[in-house]
Amino acid sequence: MRKIVCVLLALSLFAGVVLAATAQERKLEIIHWWVGPGEREAANEWFKALKAKYPDIEVIENPVAGGGGVSQRVILANRLAAGIPPDTFQALGGAQIGAYIDAKQILPLDDLWKELNYSKAIPRPLENTFVFNGHHFGVPLNMHIQNILYYNKKLFNELGLKEPKTFDELMTVAAAIKKAKPDMYPLGLGTKEKWEAAFVLDAIILGEGGPQYYVKLFKGQIDVTKDKIFRTSLEKLAKLKAYTYPYHSNLTWDQSVSLVVSGDAAMVTMGTWAIGAFLSNKWTPGEDFGALTFPQGKDRYLLFHADSFVLPKGCPHPSSAMDFLRVTASPDLQIPCDVVQGGLVARIDIDPKVFPDPIRQEMQNFIRNNPSKLILDQHGSIAPQSFSSEYWNAIAGFMGEDNPSIDKALAQVDTLFKTYDVKKNAAWYVWP
Numbered sequence: 001m002r003k004i005v006c007v008l009l010a011l012s013l014f015a016g017v018v019l020a021a022t023a024q025e026r027k028l029e030i031i032h033w034w035v036g037p038g039e040r041e042a043a044n045e046w047f048k049a050l051k052a053k054y055p056d057i058e059v060i061e062n063p064v065a066g067g068g069g070v071s072q073r074v075i076l077a078n079r080l081a082a083g084i085p086p087d088t089f090q091a092l093g094g095a096q097i098g099a100y101i102d103a104k105q106i107l108p109l110d111d112l113w114k115e116l117n118y119s120k121a122i123p124r125p126l127e128n129t130f131v132f133n134g135h136h137f138g139v140p141l142n143m144h145i146q147n148i149l150y151y152n153k154k155l156f157n158e159l160g161l162k163e164p165k166t167f168d169e170l171m172t173v174a175a176a177i178k179k180a181k182p183d184m185y186p187l188g189l190g191t192k193e194k195w196e197a198a199f200v201l202d203a204i205i206l207g208e209g210g211p212q213y214y215v216k217l218f219k220g221q222i223d224v225t226k227d228k229i230f231r232t233s234l235e236k237l238a239k240l241k242a243y244t245y246p247y248h249s250n251l252t253w254d255q256s257v258s259l260v261v262s263g264d265a266a267m268v269t270m271g272t273w274a275i276g277a278f279l280s281n282k283w284t285p286g287e288d289f290g291a292l293t294f295p296q297g298k299d300r301y302l303l304f305h306a307d308s309f310v311l312p313k314g315c316p317h318p319s320s321a322m323d324f325l326r327v328t329a330s331p332d333l334q335i336p337c338d339v340v341q342g343g344l345v346a347r348i349d350i351d352p353k354v355f356p357d358p359i360r361q362e363m364q365n366f367i368r369n370n371p372s373k374l375i376l377d378q379h380g381s382i383a384p385q386s387f388s389s390e391y392w393n394a395i396a397g398f399m400g401e402d403n404p405s406i407d408k409a410l411a412q413v414d415t416l417f418k419t420y421d422v423k424k425n426a427a428w429y430v431w432p
Contacts, residue, residue: 028320029060030309031076032090033069034341036254038276042341046324049333054323062086069096070193073385080105085312087321093129093306094381095388097138098428106310108135112322116329121347123371125431126306129381132428138308139325141334142343145363146271146377147203147303149294150257150278153287155181155266165296167207167236174243177266186243188265189399190251194392195379197248197399200240200269202303202377204233207295211375214303215431218382220422225414234398234406241399249400257281260289269294275359276342285357293363302367303377306346372432382429387420 028050034043047059064072069090076089085105091097100106113119113136119127122140130138149164156163159180164170174186191197206214209229216222217230224230245265248256257277259265268274275285283289293302309328315321327333334345335354344364345354348371352364367374376382378391394412398404417423 025317026054026056026320027058027060027317028088028324029062029086029316030088030090030324031062031064031072031086033064033066033072034090035063035065036252036273036277037257037280038273038341041280042276042337045336045340046328046333049330049336050324050327052332053327053330054320057320057323066193070195070389080312083314085315087315087317088309088311088324091138091308091310092379092381093126093138093140093308094376094429095384095426096381097130097308097310098132099385100310101132101137105313106137107313108137109139109311109325110136112136112139112325116326118329121329121349123348123367123374125371125374125376126304126346128430129306129376130308138310139328140306140308140346141328142338142341142346143304143306143367143374144271144273144343145293145302145304146199146379147206147269147293147295148271148274148291149203149267149269150260150274150289150291151267152260152263153290156290163290163292165292165294167204167295170294171239171243173267174240178243181266184263185245185259185265186267187240188245188256188259188268189248190253190256190259191248191396191399192250192252192255194389194396196253196256196270197396198378198392199271200399201233201237201395203269203294204236204240205230206301206303207297208233208236211301211431215375215382215429218378218422219426219429220383220417220424223414224417225410230413231406231410234404234409237395237398238404238406241404244399249396271342272344272360272363273342275357276340279340279342285359291359299373300366301373301375302363304374305377305379305381307343375431376429382426383422384420384425387416387422387425390416390420 064075126140126143130136161173164173177186213229245259254277256268257274260268261281261283278289309325311321331350334347338345339355344360348368352361355361398409
């Protein structure tokens with residue numbers, strides 16, 4: 001009997017040791033899509049900051065190539081459906097996070113936001129993209145401005161060109177470049193991932209209709225088949241095709257940036273992350289390339305979205321995940337990460353002078369002083385992702401046609417707004 005008791009006691013102690021070891025296991029499986037130029041280096045900064053604060057956490061990294069998380073979402077959907085989530089994963093604020101909330105796949109982080117006093121550190125328009133039904137989900141680590149026109153500064157100086165701030169000025173500059181440099185395409189583009197063409201159209205729509213129209217459009221409140229502004233925007237996009245790199249369907253976003261570096265193109269429309277790609281190509285901002293938010297008419301508005309990390313329901317190492325989210329919100333991660341990757345920091349209490357280039361210093365200062373000028377973009381953010389993916393396909397297809405049909409494109413987009421009930425599913429977003 002005594003022997004049996006001893007054996008049971010030993011087994012109990014062993015089980016306790018195993019359970020304690022399991023409870024104390026410090027691992028972090030993370031899924032993200034930052035693998036491109038500037039992105040990979042920035043992702044390394046996440047883990048450096050994490051190791052400095054929590055050296056006991058072992059990182060298990062699962063990166064998935066594809067700008068904007070296009071490929072990641074497919075792989076992640078299968079894992080979440082199977083009930084085997086990672087400890088955290090990258091997601092864009094807005095409708096993309098909203099989809100995970102609707103599927104009950106991520107958990108709220110209200111206590112963490114209060115602990116960090118994060119609402120006081122970031123602009124209200126940014127915070128609003130992470131609040132659903134009165135609860136905070138996800139922790140943003142940056143802000144990306146997407147309506148930016150980059151240009152070869154030395155070429156502009158050589159030809160005596162001024163930064164174009166309107167569509168008409170852009171067409172004038174493009175014509176001048178084509179005349180002076182017949183072998184160079186004025187505008188670079190890559191549409192392999194589809195969303196890139198929609199960026200170009202976004203800038204045109206913003207210039208043509210203004211900020212309130214832009215928001216109403218992607219909230220499904222505009223009948224595009226009868227609307228003059230959207231038709232005119234498509235007509236202008238068609239005109240721009242004559243000055244656009246024609247072999248764009250096989251190029252990714254970073255390859256479109258490389259067209260400017262190689263001299264095959266003079267300009268490219270891309271988000272702030274393009275700065276990281278230029279830097280990785282040894283181009284110096286303010287010297288080799290310039291940039292401006294486009295368009296800029298009587299007023300200036302910045303279309304934005306934000307990268308974040310979330311807490312999946314049922315993740316295997318929640319303690320490690322929460323510690324990583326704490327680091328994500330800190331200057332210790334945001335400064336080195338965003339300086340390298342090309343984004344802006346989420347925290348506006350960080351001095352803009354942390355950026356080595358005048359381009360981001362100016363934009364970060366502008367946001368500090370004018371947070372109301374931030375508008376959530378359509379890049380998986382205002383409207384549901386199901387709509388956005390098909391919308392990107394439609395606009396990329398439009399740019400790929402030799403003689404694109406305006407009426408056909410209008411009918412396609414109208415069908416998408418109705419099919420995905422954008423008016424209902426984007427009602428969550430309020431601006432201003």
